[in-house]
Amino acid sequence: MNYFLTKAGLDFFIAFGVVIGGSMLAGVGSVFLLTPPTTMMVNTAVNLKIWAIVAAVGGSIDPMRVIESNFVEGHLSPAVLQIGYIGAAFLGAHIGTELIKLICKGAA
Template sequence: MYQRTGSTVSHFISTTVLDFFIALGVVLGGVLLGGIGAVIGGKPPMDTMLNLAEQLKIWAMVAAIGGTFDAIRTFEVHILEGKLNQVIQQMVFIFSAFIGAHVGTVLIRWLIQGNG
């Protein structure tokens, strides 16, 4: 697992971008493979894919930030130590993961329904 703490700007940017793409990949990969599973299982693939896109959002965020307990623990430790810049970094990482998961959901909705 990559280390989430660091003081360099390049590490911060690379972690933010990585979180975005991990969340995006979890949603897109899960939905596409879920659609294949729906076809094999005899369920309507488009409806299944739309439902999966919404359901996978939170799990994509959790996967991108490396687990919810680590993020919560980081908040606790850094707030108690007065390191608010670290708390803000964690919030940016979570927001980046949220945007990645949301973009994945919007892309799937757009591909299936023709609108966002």
């Protein structure tokens, strides 16, 4: 159980960091390119959300294979753990996106 919480926490923060970091850097880049930074930050956060989840859970199709192979064989525990990791990553990416929207709300 301790390993699950550690890995789920890391997946959460990796996804959160991808969205926040990518959006902030997109905002900085948009200033150099003379485009509205808040619009760019929000659009980037929304577009990065799915990729943040993918990066957090391993960056490939392997998590889906784990779910499929274990579920077909009747081993539900590894499949449920993998779904939990994906859920934690989704939560991190979603909170990061909502935070960027909140930050940019007053300026947009």
